[in-house]
Amino acid sequence: MLxxxxxxxxxxxxxxxxxxxxxxxTDQELQEGDVFLTDAQTAGRGQGTNGWHSTxxxxxxxxxxxxxxxxxxxxxxxxxxxTSLALTATIRHFAGHEIAENVRIKWPNDxxxxxxxxxxxxxxxxxxxxxxxxxxxxxGLNVNxxxxxxxxxxxxxxxxxxCGETLSLATVRDRLxxxxxxxxxxxxxxxxxxxxxxxHDQLYLLGQPAPYLHINTGExxxxxxxxxxxxxxxxxxxxxxxxxxFELRSLRLLRD
Ligand code: BTN
Numbered sequence: 001m002l003x004x005x006x007x008x009x010x011x012x013x014x015x016x017x018x019x020x021x022x023x024x025x026t027d028q029e030l031q032e033g034d035v036f037l038t039d040a041q042t043a044g045r046g047q048g049t050n051g052w053h054s055t056x057x058x059x060x061x062x063x064x065x066x067x068x069x070x071x072x073x074x075x076x077x078x079x080x081x082x083t084s085l086a087l088t089a090t091i092r093h094f095a096g097h098e099i100a101e102n103v104r105i106k107w108p109n110d111x112x113x114x115x116x117x118x119x120x121x122x123x124x125x126x127x128x129x130x131x132x133x134x135x136x137x138x139x140g141l142n143v144n145x146x147x148x149x150x151x152x153x154x155x156x157x158x159x160x161x162x163c164g165e166t167l168s169l170a171t172v173r174d175r176l177x178x179x180x181x182x183x184x185x186x187x188x189x190x191x192x193x194x195x196x197x198x199x200h201d202q203l204y205l206l207g208q209p210a211p212y213l214h215i216n217t218g219e220x221x222x223x224x225x226x227x228x229x230x231x232x233x234x235x236x237x238x239x240x241x242x243x244x245x246f247e248l249r250s251l252r253l254l255r256d
Contacts (some may be wrong), residue, residue: 002184004177004233005063007034012056013041016063017122018140024126024134030065032150037062040168046120047109048249049078051141059158060141060173063178068135070188074237076132077232080109081199083137086179087111087119088202090141095177096160104204107225107234108248112204115255116157118142143172158174192230194225212236214246220254 013019020036025241041061044052054061071078084105090112092100102114111119122138142158144166184193196235200206206223211222223236226243233245 002066002181003033004035004180005033006037006062006173007031007065010036011037012040012042015040015041015138016044016061016135017045017124018043020063020136021124021126024065024136032065032181034065034174035062035177038252041140045122045138046140047122051121051154052122053152054140054142055145055147056214058142058144058146060139060143060169060176061174064137064139064140066135066137066184068187073127073130075192076123076125076135077108077230078192078195079137079227080121080232081192082140082187082196083123083180084109084111085195085202086176087121087139087141087196089179089183090172090176091118091162093160094159094167094172099162100174103202104206105199105202106204107168107210107228107255108232109254110204112196113157113162116155118157118159139176141172141176143167149238156180159201163237176227196230203228205253213252213254214250215252216250 018034023030038061040056041054043202044054046052086109088103091103099113104112106112109121110117119141123135125135126133144160146160148156179238203225209222213220222239226235226237229232229245233247234242235245237243
């Protein structure tokens with residue numbers, strides 16, 4: 001059973017993902033469930049070359065260590081699924097049930113409320129051959145953020161922006177830890193069907209036409225989210241009726 005617990009609490013550091021990976025790689029004594037958390041992250045990392053903005057003391061920025069020996073390398077997207085579900089459950093818990101339908105998982109690693117991003121996930125894995133040695137699940141959840149940088153203002157939100165209250169970071173953290181433990185248990189099931197079904201139903205833009213750019217070819221097209229394959233590829237319906245699977249990082253939603 002996974003029991004997330006804060007192993008190190010930094011008042012300030014560049015990136016909790018980088019710090020935790022450095023610690024794992026230098027053989028420091030760490031256990032599954034150990035969390036590195038910081039009040040102020042000065043060089044937060046996002047997907048690709050993106051950064052992660054968080055005003056010091058306002059939000060949750062932490063990284064969780066896993067040793068997911070039970071998952072094959074080609075099933076590692078399961079980690080994104082369970083983390084996304086823990087985040088959407090936490091957001092629904094604090095932001096109120098009126099917005100429940102609007103809390104969605106934007107493939108592959110973002111959580112949105114309506115059309116605004118509230119959380120991001122950065123999962124990094126250490127592989128040896130075909131085995132997973134460790135996984136670091138980095139989570140940024142906007143909790144009490146009210147001052148987004150101008151470029152993010154139209155597309156970002158926080159729990160306080162949704163419920164109008166200032167929340168205790170420790171309370172939100174503990175609730176998120178409980179949901180992470182709960183959904184991680186489901187990754188041990190012989191079939192991931194229940195995790196996949198829950199994830200599927202919460203996909204952002206599910207069944208809705210939207211404009212996409214296929215980064216590899218430069219093609220722009222209208223696609224309709226139909227689901228996500230077990231290996232993490234996004235299934236997009238095309239206007240000609242066909243369905244195609246797209247690799248991680250091969251696609252950009254043009255409304256971003
Ligand atoms: C994204 O939206 O592209 C992913 C953002 C992930 C941000 C979190 S904050 C804690 C952890 N440490 C990092 O440097 N990044 C992740």
